[in-house]
Amino acid sequence: MAEILVLVDHVDGEVKKTALELLTLARRAGEPAAVFLGSGYDAARDTLGQYGAAKAYVVEAPELEQYLVVPKAEALAQIAQSSGAGGVLLTSTPEGKEIAARLAVKLGSGVVTDAVDVAADLTTTQSVFAGGYTVTAQVTKGTPVITVKPNSVTPEATGGTVGAEDKVAVAFSDAATKARIVERKPRAATGRPELTEASIVVSGGRGTGGDFGPVEALADALGAAVGASRAAVDSGWYPHAYQVGQTGKTVSPQLYLACGISGAIQHRAGMQTSKTIVVVNKDPEAPIFAMADFGVVGDLHTVLPQATAEIQKRK
Numbered sequence: 001m002a003e004i005l006v007l008v009d010h011v012d013g014e015v016k017k018t019a020l021e022l023l024t025l026a027r028r029a030g031e032p033a034a035v036f037l038g039s040g041y042d043a044a045r046d047t048l049g050q051y052g053a054a055k056a057y058v059v060e061a062p063e064l065e066q067y068l069v070v071p072k073a074e075a076l077a078q079i080a081q082s083s084g085a086g087g088v089l090l091t092s093t094p095e096g097k098e099i100a101a102r103l104a105v106k107l108g109s110g111v112v113t114d115a116v117d118v119a120a121d122l123t124t125t126q127s128v129f130a131g132g133y134t135v136t137a138q139v140t141k142g143t144p145v146i147t148v149k150p151n152s153v154t155p156e157a158t159g160g161t162v163g164a165e166d167k168v169a170v171a172f173s174d175a176a177t178k179a180r181i182v183e184r185k186p187r188a189a190t191g192r193p194e195l196t197e198a199s200i201v202v203s204g205g206r207g208t209g210g211d212f213g214p215v216e217a218l219a220d221a222l223g224a225a226v227g228a229s230r231a232a233v234d235s236g237w238y239p240h241a242y243q244v245g246q247t248g249k250t251v252s253p254q255l256y257l258a259c260g261i262s263g264a265i266q267h268r269a270g271m272q273t274s275k276t277i278v279v280v281n282k283d284p285e286a287p288i289f290a291m292a293d294f295g296v297v298g299d300l301h302t303v304l305p306q307a308t309a310e311i312q313k314r315k
């Protein structure tokens with residue numbers, strides 16, 4: 001059975017949920033092999049094994065910490081070539097997609113980005129044009145390189161262990177060290193999950209009137225991330241880093257709550273693959289109701305605090 005390489009998203013060995021999602025998908029198509037780049041593998045080993053990584057390729061090199069995506073693409077290409085991998089899965093983040101594109105060029109392969117599902121034969125499903133079309137696509141040349149949107153699948157543990165480990169030495173090119181990371185500025189900690197990885201997102205729009213208090217309170221009661229429409233961001237009510245939509249982030253959570261958001265196509269482009277959509281809007285004619293699984297016609301400043309209080313009562 002061919003190995004399906006999974007590029008592991010992690011912070012100093014703390015494995016992100018997206019990596020577990022990719023391992024779950026990789027199991028359908030072959031033997032999942034984790035590619036762990038950077039330091040901290042010892043902390044990650046058990047989790048990777050528990051979610052089905054039969055093998056791990058580990059590359060520890062200063063280039064992977066100090067430089068941008070090029071060294072990661074080079075390391076992954078070397079491993080893909082030497083292992084004869086059947087496919088490579090990465091997460092659909094800006095970094096994941098850039099690595100995927102560079103990797104596909106190096107391998108002479110095709111690349112599919114923003115898949116929401118991957119079948120056993122590596123046929124992918126994508127949702128495009130703001131959800132207007134569902135595309136199934138398959139890479140027919142070279143080693144398929146596929147990026148998958150976070151939250152596309154629920155991670156399933158196998159309870160296994162990593163069977164084999166391969167510490168790989170990579171000879172990086174000069175190009176790999178041309179662009180260096182000079183500073184990292186972590187965003188002020190909110191205590192909330194990362195927007196693109198959260199399984200629940202509560203978003204506010206122009207209907208908040210600039211008061212995101214009820215949106216944040218509901219998000220905190222649910223353990224959710226907060227998102228915002230562009231109208232809210234352009235008004236200076238919420239930072240751009242939280243904008244959902246065509247010119248913001250793409251989210252695909254299990255549950256998306258749109259509060260005071262009309263449902264413009266550019267907003268839908270960023271959230272229409274959410275599994276369940278709940279709408280709170282005072283206008284029963286708002287277009288967003290057309291995509292809602294559940295809807296409440298009402299003023300969010302009344303509805304949200306009631307929902308928050310009810311959730312807290314049940315905790």
Ligand code: FAD
Nearest residue numbers: 205206207229230231245246247260261262267282283300
């Ligand atoms: P509105 O459209 O003004 O809707 C506000 C809604 O709130 C209304 O439905 C109203 O009934 C409701 N409401 C008002 N008061 C209350 C209340 N008290 N309680 C409950 N409901 C209330 N938009 C994005 O979101 N993301 C993007 O990435 C994005 N990219 C864009 C890119 C381009 C090139 C362009 C042209 C536009 C883009 N837009 C984007 C903008 C988009 O077209 C809409 O203008 C925007 O999404 C509207 O935001 P909104 O729904 O919050 O505001």
